[in-house]
Amino acid sequence: MGAEGRRYGQGRATRAVALLVCAAFVLAGCASMPDSGDVEQVRATKGADSQVRVYAVPPRDGARPQEIVDGFLEAMTSDDPSYATARKYLTKQWTKKWRPESLTTVLTEAPESAAPPGGEEGDELSYALSGELIATVDRHEYKSVVPAQYGGALRLVRQNTPDGKGKEWRIDAAPQGLVLGESDFLRNHLSVNKYYWVAGQNTVVADPVYIRQRQDPMTRMDPVAQALSALFEGPADWLTPVVDAPFPAGAGLRKGTTSLTPDDQGELRVPLNDKASNVGGTPCKRMATQMLLTLRELAAPRVEQVKLQRADGSPLCVLTADQADAYALERVSPGSNVYFVDSDHRMAVVGTKPKTVDETEVRGPFGDGQVKIGTVAVARGMHRAAAVSQDGRSLYAASIVSDEPLAAPLAQSGAPRAADRFSAPSWDRNDLWVADRNPADPRLLRFAGGKGPAQAVDVEGLDGARIESLRVSADGVRMALLLSKDGKSTLEIGRVERHTDAEGRTTVSVVELRAAAPRLETVTALSWAGPSRLVVVGKETGGVQQVRYVQTDGSLTPAGGLPGLNKVSAVAATEDEEQLLVAVSDDGLVRLMPNANWQTMVEKGTWPVYPG
Incomplete structure (x- = not known):
């Protein structure tokens, strides 16, 4: 923010x-x-x-x-x-x-x-x-x-x-x-992501909150103390079912702590109360990881290390920022390659020079033309990809780093019209997702590990709306859904819940949909663009189409509006906010350079994607 x-x-x-x-x-x-x-x-x-x-x-x-x-x-x-x-x-x-x-x-x-x-x-x-x-x-x-x-x-x-x-x-x-x-609210407040551990996994999920830009008028805490105090309060109720219990009951900052500032070496000493004083070993390190990831959202000086202290001032554990950064969401999808579908309906990579294509980067059936494709998604490991055929009927998965023949489709849609068949695919950390928009049998499908068989996933609260497109977050517990109903489109965020029974069978569902952009009348394209941020193409009531950033809590970022672009049909971003925003418009495949306007990357191309 x-x-x-x-x-x-x-x-x-x-x-x-x-x-x-x-x-x-x-x-x-x-x-x-x-x-x-x-x-x-x-x-x-x-x-x-x-x-x-x-x-x-x-x-x-x-x-x-x-x-x-x-x-x-x-x-x-x-x-x-x-x-x-x-x-x-x-x-x-x-x-x-x-x-x-x-x-x-x-x-x-x-x-x-x-x-x-x-x-x-x-x-x-x-x-x-x-x-x-x-x-x-x-x-x-x-x-x-x-x-x-x-x-x-x-x-x-x-x-x-x-x-x-x-x-x-x-x-x-x-x-x-x-x-x-x-x-006035945005002048006084700052959006900060708290981080919590995903239940049963060794990764984190962002939970956005607003704290005061300066001292809080009631608690007199500075922003660092506010952020850590909010972290100890626990995640939002919406997120609680998919994260591990963060801290011991009653754990928090030592009473009277209102100001926390790193020293000249970037070390921040965090005094804890009695409830947190007996947390040692791995739990203490995980607590410190949450703190460091949360604090990196704040302005300089950067905290390079946290030293957690017991109520009596004795050391509890120490963790560096580099150790915590290993769990950051952008590390889940490394690399800066921009993949897209070229004019021959093959998967390609934008070249390092302007308006060039690297034809050697994508191997296998998606790069050599064994199948004409319409949309693609690249797994976060960047070794495999999924593609929907040009007619929208078939979903495939294949290697993009080795030559191999085209395997049988993972799934096929029986809808008569191409517009009612498969949406573009999306990957989380492990699994592949796609929506079949067939009016006779609409389904959200999940492929564990990117392989068959397809598992139909229940989506709670659709109320007759159809899933037009979807994007799963890197943490795998949030799904952005573009829904349509009665000629209107809305952007919703759903929580992905996984339950494993005694026999090891996993049931997955998407629950508690909530509006992610309630102030936009229509949304036509979207992508994750940060740990708790989306980039969307849409318009407000009575307005014109625009590309802008929105927070997953529905708030519009102060710098949410982006330079104008005509007839945008797709956008691509990644959890790493340092990566360039890419879109498809009348000018072809374009990218937004820092402090500049849109620049053409490839004159003819569709469906740009980063891994994920």
């Missing part, structure tokens, strides 16, 4: 965000100011800027109700410790009840406030809050929703001033937690 300036309520007048400007207008109810940067005019539609910091300003004497409402909403966007300034807008009774840490409600824009129809008469008023709800954040977990109307209210009362000589308006009831516009 600029500050959102606005005047809340009617009119939405532009606010000038600058220290001197804000100071000059304190008497007019200015609620916040930055601590750095040039003087600039900031509007509510401007994107998030983590370099801008907002400071809350307390209510002035005699402030009118609308000023109280505006000031409180603005104060919620700051880093003020314990939201002390925001609480100055509340009555003493509501200050005790308000729990800003309990929930964060995220709207597309900052909430609008509407004054009561009768104006500011009387001693009690209710201001309606409205906006477009896109997510809630609970226990650091971002839960996106299909955009919907949000409604809330602030109740104001007139209460006696401390000196008893007058009355002041204060808020006596408000929505629990924080209510923020998306740009």
Whole structure:
């Protein structure tokens, strides 16, 4: 993964965000100011800027109700410790009840406030809050929703001033937690992947959460301490069934730990509480691995080594970043070859020079033309591949590093129309997957080890939707599914569960589908592009087709939009975010260079893929 300036309520007048400007207008109810940067005019539609910091300003004497409402909403966007300034807008009774840490409600824009129809008469008023709800954040977990109307209210009362000589308006009831516009949320928060061990396997899976960019207002923890504290809280409920129990019950950082910083050699000492003090040997190393993989998501300085310490300060275990990186997802799919289907329907590799093809890289039936192919997928070991024939009827698997005759198909689709036959295949760490889109017999098929026989896999919650395409993550426990129903397409993420019975037979299912891009009206192509990130081709309601990044939790990354590209039919990326993004458009096979635009790799070609 600029500050959102606005005047809340009617009119939405532009606010000038600058220290001197804000100071000059304190008497007019200015609620916040930055601590750095040039003087600039900031509007509510401007994107998030983590370099801008907002400071809350307390209510002035005699402030009118609308000023109280505006000031409180603005104060919620700051880093003020314990939201002390925001609480100055509340009555003493509501200050005790308000729990800003309990929930964060995220709207597309900052909430609008509407004054009561009768104006500011009387001693009690209710201001309606409205906006477009896109997510809630609970226990650091971002839960996106299909955009919907949000409604809330602030109740104001007139209460006696401390000196008893007058009355002041204060808020006596408000929505629990924080209510923020998306740009304010992204300005204050950072998306970080926590890592947990996949159940029964020696690999990890990413679990994205949001932490504060700076100190957390409630815990006063810095980002490193926040990330490790969130790691100890355990995985999201959705992920829990497919990961091993991460830590002993009650394990965590030593009480009072709020700041963690590596020393000059990059070593980070992590003090643990009593519950974690007896974890030694391999479990301690695995714990340290999770920490190092989680911390590498944060900015420099890079943590080169962690030293876990018991509650009394004695050493527990030590692990280096290189040892932890061996379990990183991008290591599961090494190499940078871009495979594709050429104009003769053979599998090929993009050459090292622009607009060239390496015709020697792919051997066997897929490279020599024994079968005309339409789509391909390369196993993560890069020795084998799977291909669907040009007509979509047959699925094959073969070596791409040795010459061999074409074997019989692993499976065949009986659908009359090519568009209703096999989807493009996809590999996880071990297995091959494909969807048969036959309306008479739709199936999701799995081939253990990339070999037959085919195993039909149940998908929970399809509700009549058809699987158009799929991509399995490197960890093998998450599947991105492009579904279609009633002429609409949606992108869903399902959890892949494996259960082995007493006789050693494994049953696999895909369960608990959840929307991965609820703000996109249509999605036409996708690929994994990071441990918890996808690149998709789609469009928002009323918008145009675009290529953009989305998080698996449904949030849009701040830099999610990519340079425009016409008529994109396919995209390819990998869990290694350093690899180039590749796509098929009117210009052929193109790649997105860093800090540049799309460049043509091959003028004629389809279906680009990295291993996986």
